[in-house]
Amino acid sequence: MNPLPSNQLGENWARFLAHWIASCFGFMLNRLLPLVLEWPAPAEHAIFPRWWVLLGSAGLASLVTVVFNANLPVTSRELMKSAAMGFAISAITQMFGLI
Incomplete structure (x- = not known):
């Protein structure tokens, strides 16, 4: 049995979790960049998602990426x-108004 190289985790939950976290990061990055860009002069009527909606939607949408x-x-x-x-999935959901 050959050992795996040091940069691979093998077929297990750690690999699944690593890609899921990366996808969640990309999803949340797309949602939070407008907030960071408008931080010095926020828009009066800007609506940003609550933190639990953002985390939940990122987690669910990132399951598609992990597959x-x-x-x-x-x-x-x-x-x-x-x-x-994950960034692209967030952009698609924003374009079609799904979230």
Whole structure:
């Protein structure tokens, strides 16, 4: 039995969790960047999601990303792909007004 390289976790929950966290980060980054950009002069009627809605929607939407990326190794390149996919899912849900 050959040991795994040091940059791979193997087929287990740790790999699943690593890609899920990266995807949640990308999802929340898309939702929070407008808030950070408007921080010096906030808009009067800006509506931003509550923290629990943001975390819940990021967690649920990121499950789609994990289905596709859970078999990939845990490297910086693959985690960036998961974060970008989470960012894209957030953009799609905003475009269609799902969240």
